[in-house]
Amino acid sequence: MTEPLIELKGISKTFGNNKVLDNVDLTIYRGEAVGIIGPSGTGKSTILRVIAGLLNPDEGEIYIQGVRRDGLIEDGIDPVGIGMVFQQAALFDSLTVDENVGFLLYQHSKLARSRIHELVKERLEMVGLSDIGHLFPSELSGGMRKRVSFARAIMSNPDNGKDSPEVLLYDEPTAGLDPIASTVIEDLIRELQLANGVCSTYAIVTHQDSTIRRTADRVVFLYQGKVQWQGTVSEMDSTDEPLIKQFRSGNVQGPIQVVN
Numbered sequence: 001m002t003e004p005l006i007e008l009k010g011i012s013k014t015f016g017n018n019k020v021l022d023n024v025d026l027t028i029y030r031g032e033a034v035g036i037i038g039p040s041g042t043g044k045s046t047i048l049r050v051i052a053g054l055l056n057p058d059e060g061e062i063y064i065q066g067v068r069r070d071g072l073i074e075d076g077i078d079p080v081g082i083g084m085v086f087q088q089a090a091l092f093d094s095l096t097v098d099e100n101v102g103f104l105l106y107q108h109s110k111l112a113r114s115r116i117h118e119l120v121k122e123r124l125e126m127v128g129l130s131d132i133g134h135l136f137p138s139e140l141s142g143g144m145r146k147r148v149s150f151a152r153a154i155m156s157n158p159d160n161g162k163d164s165p166e167v168l169l170y171d172e173p174t175a176g177l178d179p180i181a182s183t184v185i186e187d188l189i190r191e192l193q194l195a196n197g198v199c200s201t202y203a204i205v206t207h208q209d210s211t212i213r214r215t216a217d218r219v220v221f222l223y224q225g226k227v228q229w230q231g232t233v234s235e236m237d238s239t240d241e242p243l244i245k246q247f248r249s250g251n252v253q254g255p256i257q258v259v260n
């Protein structure tokens with residue numbers, strides 16, 4: 001795990017007067033699982049969107065497998081595929097599960113519909129869902145919708161080797177789920193990491209303690225637009241760093257300013 005796959009160097013992003021990311025440096029190594037934590041509104045989702053190539057930073061450089069990215073993901077120059085699983089499952093309500101998961105291939109590939117249908121079925125099986133392709137999102141539980149969104153994120157065109165996402169970015173994948181449904185999702189994230197190298201590297205934004213513990217090899221703490229601390233989960237439990245101590249305890253007193 002020594003090769004940097006994603007490198008952010010001096011990334012800044014301001015919305016209006018709000019400098020959300022302030023000269024952030026972050027490296028994610030191949031095969032690594034990075035948990036990004038920090039208080040609400042501190043730029044965690046923003047950093048994922050920058051890595052995904054959905055948002056351009058104002059300043060700084062992004063390297064994907066050593067290649068500098070210039071522009072957004074739609075420019076299609078990244079040497080490895082990067083997929084994103086959004087906080088809300090973001091499924092189209094008027095489409096079936098099959099049509100949601102296969103959406104990009106149905107719209108943009110030359111593959112036969114029957115072939116796409118098979119690929120969708122495989123991906124749904126990978127996330128532990130069978131025989132639900134014909135259902136609509138409103139007929140699923142929250143946990144199932146999340147799993148469908150995972151299946152969509154790992155969907156790829158077999159005719160295009162670069163299409164398969166090697167990196168997955170998860171934005172609060174267990175938010176709003178009960179503890180057992182969260183465990184199912186956490187296990188799935190690790191299983192996908194080990195399966196066929198589909199998404200062997202990932203970054204995950206989460207507020208849930210169990211998700212941090214069960215899915216992160218390295219934890220990065222973001223606050224006031226900067227990476228303030230990073231370490232393993234056990235280092236997070238033992239460090240005397242005042243920001244982490246306060247975050248760990250949930251105490252309103254401390255260096256983290258409480259926003260009401």
Ligand SMILES: Nc1ncnc2c1ncn2[C@@H]1O[C@H](COP(=O)(O)OP(=O)(O)OP(=O)(O)O)[C@@H](O)[C@H]1O
Nearest residue numbers: 015016018020038039040041042043044045046047
């Ligand atoms: N497109 C945008 N336009 C304006 N402001 C934005 C935009 N996207 C994010 N912000 C602001 O940037 C700040 C950081 O948002 P972000 O969603 O990255 O935080 P977060 O750490 O993921 O928060 P949470 O833990 O609550 O999900 C917030 O103040 C948010 O309102």
